[in-house]
Amino acid sequence: DQQVKQNSPSLSVQEGRISILNCDYTNSMFDYFLWYKKYPAEGPTFLISISSIKDKNEDGRFTVFLNKSAKHLSLHIVPSQPGDSAVYFCAASDNGATNKLIFGTGTLLAVQP
Amino acid sequence: SAVISQKPSRDICQRGTSLTIQCQVDSQVTMMFWYRQQPGQSLTLIATANQGSEATYESGFVIDKFPISRPNLTFSTLTVSNMSPEDSSIYLCSTSDRAGTEAFFGQGTRLTVV
Numbered sequence: 001d002q003q004v005k006q007n008s009p010s011l012s013v014q015e016g017r018i019s020i021l022n023c024d025y026t027n028s029m030f031d032y033f034l035w036y037k038k039y040p041a042e043g044p045t046f047l048i049s050i051s052s053i054k055d056k057n058e059d060g061r062f063t064v065f066l067n068k069s070a071k072h073l074s075l076h077i078v079p080s081q082p083g084d085s086a087v088y089f090c091a092a093s094d095n096g097a098t099n100k101l102i103f104g105t106g107t108l109l110a111v112q113p
Numbered sequence: 114s115a116v117i118s119q120k121p122s123r124d125i126c127q128r129g130t131s132l133t134i135q136c137q138v139d140s141q142v143t144m145m146f147w148y149r150q151q152p153g154q155s156l157t158l159i160a161t162a163n164q165g166s167e168a169t170y171e172s173g174f175v176i177d178k179f180p181i182s183r184p185n186l187t188f189s190t191l192t193v194s195n196m197s198p199e200d201s202s203i204y205l206c207s208t209s210d211r212a213g214t215e216a217f218f219g220q221g222t223r224l225t226v227v
Contacts, residue, residue, distance in 0.1 A: 032213050043117075043205055043218035044156070051213070089156065099144055099212040100171075103156040 003027045004092050006104040014112050019077040021107050023090035026071065030092040034101065035064060035075045038087045047088075048075070080111045115140050115208050119219035126196055126226050133192045134222045136206030141186035146207040146216070147179070156205065162189040196226045 005024045013019045021035075031052035036044035050057040050064045050073070057064050063076045077084055087108050091101040116139040126132050136145065145162040160168040160181055168181035183189040193200050203223050209216040 034215055036218075041220075041223070043119075043220045046114075046215040046217060049215055091156075093212070099209045099214070099216065100146070100158055100161065101156075101207075101216055102158075105155045 001026075002105070003030075004090060004102050004104040006088075006090060006107050008107050009105070010108040010110070012110045012112060013080045015082055016079045019075075019080045019084065019109055019111065021075045021077075021088050021090075021109065023073045023075075023104050024071060025073075025092050027092070027094070027102075028071070029094040030102075032093045033064070033066060033073050034091045034093075035062075036089045036091060036103075037084075038089060038106070044089060077109075080109075082111050082113050085109055085111045114215075114217050115142055117206055117208060117217060117219035119206050119222050121222060122220060123223040124225070126224065128197050128226055130196055131192055131194045132196065132224060133190050134204055134206075136189045136191070136219055138187045138208055142208040143186075143211060144209040144216075145183060145189045146209070147181060147189070147191045148205040148207060148218075150203040150205065150221075152201070159191070159204075162191075193224065196224075198226045200224065201226045 034049040035047040038044045048062045066073045087106045089106045090104045118137045120135045147159040148156045150156045158171050159174045160170040162183040164183045180192045203221045205221045206219040207216045
C-alpha cells in the first residue's frame with residue numbers, strides 16, 4: 001500500500017521555465033511534508049517542508065503548496081536551472097514522536113538548457 | 114544541519130556473507146534511522162536506531178537479518194546478514210533532531226551482492 005505517490009516518474013522542462021512536481025498521499029494522519037532532491041551516488045538533500053497548518057511555504061526558487069482536502073502537494077521551481085536536474089522525492093510523516101518518513105517513488109526532473 | 118558520514122560508500126559482496134555499514138554524525142542527534150533504496154524504488158525505512166536499547170524495526174524487516182547498534186548519540190551501525198542478491202540496494206543513514214523537523218541523510222552505501 002503506497003501511502004505517498006508521485007504519479008509522474010519523469011518530467012522535462014526548459015531552462016528558465018517553471019517545474020511543477022506533484023505528490024499525493026492517502027493517510028490523513030500525515031501532517032508534515034518534505035521535498036528532497038537526490039543526485040546519483042549521493043544521499044537525499046532536504047529542500048523544503050510544510051506543516052499541515054499552512055498551505056504554502058516559499059524558499060527562494062522553491063515553493064511548496066499543500067491542499068489538505070485533496071491530500072495533494074506540489075513543488076514549484078521557478079526559474080528552473082540545469083543544476084536542478086535530479087530525482088525529487090516527496091515524503092510525509094505523522095509528526096509523532098519518531099519522525100519516521102514515508103517516501104514517494106520519486107520524479108526524475110530534467111531541465112534542458 | 115548535521116554532517117553524516119557513511120562507510121563504506123560501496124561494496125561488492127559474496128552471497129552468504131555479512132556487511133556492516135557505519136554511520137558517524139558530527140553532533141549528537143536524538144533520532145537515527147536506516148533506510149533502503151532498492152533499484153528503481155523509493156526509500157523504505159528499515160528501522161529506528163535507539164540509543165542504548167534495541168532498534169525498532171518496520172514491518173518486513175527483522176533483527177536477525179538487519180542487526181543494528183547505536184552505542185551513543187553520534188554513531189550507529191547496520192549489518193546486512195547472510196546476504197543474497199535481493200539485498201543489493203543503497204542503504205542510507207538518516208538523523209533528525211525531533212519530530213516535525215527535517216531529516217538529513219548520509220551519502221549512502223551502494224551494496225551489490227553477487
